[in-house]
Amino acid sequence: MxxxxxxxxxxxxxxxxxxxxxxxxxxxxxxxxxxxxxxxxxxxxxxxxxxxxxxxxxxxxxxxxxxxxxxxxxxxxLGVVFQQSTLDLDLSVQQNLAYHAALHGLSSRDARARIDQELERQALSERRHDKVRTLNGGHRRRVEIARALLHQPRLxxxxxxxxxxxxxxxxxxxxxxxxxxxxxxxxxxxxxxxxxxxxxxxxxxxxxxxxxxxxxxxxxxxxxxxxxxxxxxxxxx
Structure with a gap:
């Protein structure tokens, strides 16, 4: 396919x-x-x-x-990571992901489970409460990838x-x-x-x-x- x-x-x-x-x-x-x-x-x-x-x-x-x-x-x-970052630097990693999950209509329960899953997959679980502005560029990109995958896209x-x-x-x-x-x-x-x-x-x-x-x-x-x-x-x- x-x-x-x-x-x-x-x-x-x-x-x-x-x-x-x-x-x-x-x-x-x-x-x-x-x-x-x-x-x-x-x-x-x-x-x-x-x-x-x-x-x-x-x-x-x-x-x-x-x-x-x-x-x-x-x-x-589709999940998308754009060239220019669209993360809110003054929100935590968790808050950025939760906001995106809400935009996709995920329930609170599903959002929590998927955020946990993606943060673990991106090796960012320990940074979940850190503000995005404290992360280096590579970790910010990983947050964006986690965000892009929350709604379980195939591409x-x-x-x-x-x-x-x-x-x-x-x-x-x-x-x-x-x-x-x-x-x-x-x-x-x-x-x-x-x-x-x-x-x-x-x-x-x-x-x-x-x-x-x-x-x-x-x-x-x-x-x-x-x-x-x-x-x-x-x-x-």
Whole structure:
């Protein structure tokens, strides 16, 4: 089954084309990496997937549910970590999660159980009463992942989730999300412009100048992914 199917997706900001005829699928339970330079259209795609922007042309299906025809059912399958943090820094970890659970209509009992589960999964149980502003960048990202998983989505979207983190924190976050994908059967779409966040078994999509210029398993691009990426994203490509 496809976790995500994008069909003929185009989007423009006035005269500027941000996405042009995107079409791809992400297999359920896989780690998909969307790789592209800054300005390639990655964040626009995330905005369309989450309905921050309305679809202009084409369609998106999440586990078979069309964002055009069944938006509620489609969005129910999604958990999202945006590039810019949306946590309330003056609330505790627990309070941030409880507020989000209430937005999803979870009962107090279910919210408590799921918050406990996600904090344990993210190794944050001991930080539950700490204000978010006291956490380092990597731990804040883990709180956002916990929040994104509270309503038990099947597909997790992460838009440049490692932005602003130091190299060791970036690597730790990347490994952590991969463990969730492997151990929990979660489908993941991870957007990045950094080659060291890609592994050979990833379902790799390369986006450049609003178009999907290549797709396949990362290992299919050869031993020198950097050279392939440079060629595919060169100005004349």
């Amino acid at each position: 496809s976790a995500l199917a994008v069909q003929g997706l185009s989007f423009a900001y006035g005269p500027r084309q941000a996405l042009d005829g995107l079409a791809f699928e992400l297999t359920a339970g896989h780690f998909g990496a969307l790789l592209g330079p800054n300005g390639a259209g990655k964040s626009t795609l995330i905005a369309l997937l989450t309905r921050l922007y309305d679809l202009q042309q084409g369609d998106i299906q999440v586990f078979g549910h069309s964002l055009r025809r069944e938006p509620r059912q489609a969005l129910r399958q 997790l979207l992460l838009d440049e989730a490692s932005a602003g983190l130091d190299p060791s924190s970036r690597q730790a976050l990347n490994r952590h999300v991969r463990h969730l994908c492997r151990d929990q059967g979660l489908s993941v779409l991870w957007t990045t412009h950094l080659l060291d966040e890609i592994e050979p078994a990833d379902d790799l999509l390369i986006l450049n100048h609003s178009r999907l210029v290549a797709q396949g398993q990362a290992r299919d691009f050869g031993d020198d992914l950097a050279a392939s990426f440079a060629r595919l994203t060169a100005p004349c490509a």
